[in-house]
Amino acid sequence: MNFADEKFELIEIQRLEGHTDRVWSVAWKPGSGGNGVPALLASCSGDKTFSSFDAATAIWENVGDDFECISTLEGHENEVKSVSWNASGSLLATCGRDKSVWIWEVLSHNEFDCFSVLQGHTPDVKMVHWHPFMDILFSFSYDNTIKFKIFKAEDGDSDDWHCVQTLGESNSGHTSTVWALSFNANGDKMVSCSDDLTVKIWGADIARMQSADGNAPWTHLCTLFGYHDRTIFSVHCSREGIIASGAADDAMCLFVESEDGLVDEPFYKLLLKKEKAHDMDVNAVQWCSAENTLLASASDDGTVKIWQLTSSSGNEKLSL
Amino acid sequence: MTLGLINANPVVHAKKERVVRTEDSHTDDAVDPLEIYDFVRDIRDPEHPYSLEQLSVLSEESITVDEKLGRILITFTPTIQHCSMVTVIGLCLREKLKDHFPPHFKVDIKVAPGSHANEESVNKQLNDKERVSAALENPHLRQLVDECLYSSEL
Numbered sequence: 111m112n113f114a115d116e117k118f119e120l121i122e123i124q125r126l127e128g129h130t131d132r133v134w135s136v137a138w139k140p141g142s143g144g145n146g147v148p149a150l151l152a153s154c155s156g157d158k159t160f161s162s163f164d165a166a167t168a169i170w171e172n173v174g175d176d177f178e179c180i181s182t183l184e185g186h187e188n189e190v191k192s193v194s195w196n197a198s199g200s201l202l203a204t205c206g207r208d209k210s211v212w213i214w215e216v217l218s219h220n221e222f223d224c225f226s227v228l229q230g231h232t233p234d235v236k237m238v239h240w241h242p243f244m245d246i247l248f249s250f251s252y253d254n255t256i257k258f259k260i261f262k263a264e265d266g267d268s269d270d271w272h273c274v275q276t277l278g279e280s281n282s283g284h285t286s287t288v289w290a291l292s293f294n295a296n297g298d299k300m301v302s303c304s305d306d307l308t309v310k311i312w313g314a315d316i317a318r319m320q321s322a323d324g325n326a327p328w329t330h331l332c333t334l335f336g337y338h339d340r341t342i343f344s345v346h347c348s349r350e351g352i353i354a355s356g357a358a359d360d361a362m363c364l365f366v367e368s369e370d371g372l373v374d375e376p377f378y379k380l381l382l383k384k385e386k387a388h389d390m391d392v393n394a395v396q397w398c399s400a401e402n403t404l405l406a407s408a409s410d411d412g413t414v415k416i417w418q419l420t421s422s423s424g425n426e427k428l429s430l
Numbered sequence: 431m432t433l434g435l436i437n438a439n440p441v442v443h444a445k446k447e448r449v450v451r452t453e454d455s456h457t458d459d460a461v462d463p464l465e466i467y468d469f470v471r472d473i474r475d476p477e478h479p480y481s482l483e484q485l486s487v488l489s490e491e492s493i494t495v496d497e498k499l500g501r502i503l504i505t506f507t508p509t510i511q512h513c514s515m516v517t518v519i520g521l522c523l524r525e526k527l528k529d530h531f532p533p534h535f536k537v538d539i540k541v542a543p544g545s546h547a548n549e550e551s552v553n554k555q556l557n558d559k560e561r562v563s564a565a566l567e568n569p570h571l572r573q574l575v576d577e578c579l580y581s582s583e584l
Binding site: 236358 | 533534536554558559560561
């Protein structure tokens with residue numbers, strides 16, 4: 111995509127209504143949405159359910175098999191706050207108001223089996239997110255920090271989670287609650303957003319990470335400030351490196367890396383701001399991994415919206 | 431919870447005279463700070479059998495509205511610096527005003543600057559919608575809040 115010369119727009123192509131309370135989070139199943147595979151979208155809500163929407167059909171409805179899943183996934187004691195698929199789509203992590211993190215294994219036929227429950231390892235976990243290709247679980251919290259954990263399966267039954275690093279104010283971290291985090295496609299850059307009204311970009315040495323089973327330090331690269339005037343609840347990087355953000359000012363922003371920065375310092379600029387993307391707070395934004403220009407958003411207004419990123423050159427869809 | 435009252439001898443003020451308002455506030459979208467004040471002034475204090483207005487926790491100046499931006503700020507003053515009921519009062523305000531405004535309005539609730547020892551932490555909790563939601567799911571807190579909101583209607 112040519113970000114410098116063309117003008118871009120976000121066009122709403124679908125609105126999903128069905129949750130009876132605010133929608134906190136939305137996630138596309140990896141590998142779906144392109145190459146003839148129907149897109150599968152999961153969303154979770156204050157109505158204490160977890161819904162799977164089949165994007166291939168014109169009507170958005172709960173897939174029949176999932177009634178069974180929903181009863182299993184009601185393991186959380188109260189609101190399901192966040193969902194995240196790992197890279198292969200074999201594991202789903204959910205994080206609830208009850209402060210626990212649940213790991214679900216995906217069986218065949220879209221059935222889910224609870225694999226692990228992690229209790230109280232971080233006070234008030236806001237969201238959980240997997241690294242794009244390593245099974246490292248990142249969590250971030252009301253205490254303004256970001257923590258990463260590596261899962262080590264021990265012999266026998268005990269599963270061991272180790273916290274590898276904590277990013278706080280002393281690392282140029284956030285000065286208020288961290289609400290979300292996202293990785294670029296290479297897995298060597300991470301974007302976080304916060305109640306402190308900033309979006310921060312972090313980097314790590316990927317080779318070191320791979321050789322040390324995920325154990326490599328992350329450093330602050332850049333802070334984006336002044337684009338949202340209320341809590342930023344969500345960020346997500348597309349495969350092409352477009353950062354989407356969603357905030358309590360009802361708006362969404364898209365950022366791209368710019369050529370104008372110094373040689374060693376990555377520099378990001380605003381591609382577009384979608385004011386009034388929803389009627390109320392935008393709680394989540396997520397790009398579809400197989401279809402680069404599709405973006406899903408979830409809001410306090412109870413809806414999930416699907417957006418298409420288009421360019422002024424008139425193409426309905428941008429080719430990859 | 432604490433055994434004795436935090437503030438055993440609060441200063442109680444007389445209720446201000448009420449201005450009769452017409453009932454057509456629902457027809458227009460304008461948000462009137464005095465109308466909001468009317469709606470919250472009688473919330474009962476969690477500890478004392480008086481309203482927030484009588485204890486000067488709230489006053490007309492507590493409410494500021496920015497129509498253009500769609501922002502509402504409510505500032506309240508706990509009776510003492512170490513009031514441990516401060517978050518309950520904040521929750522009462524949140525719950526009372528829930529769904530009261532057109533959806534695009536954003537409501538911030540804070541303690542008056544310098545009025546509480548844990549000002550920053552209290553403000554952070556009261557303006558984290560997730561924490562507020564979680565607090566209101568706690569049966570004990572819920573009961574406290576309900577008592578403050580509904581006793582004034584008896």
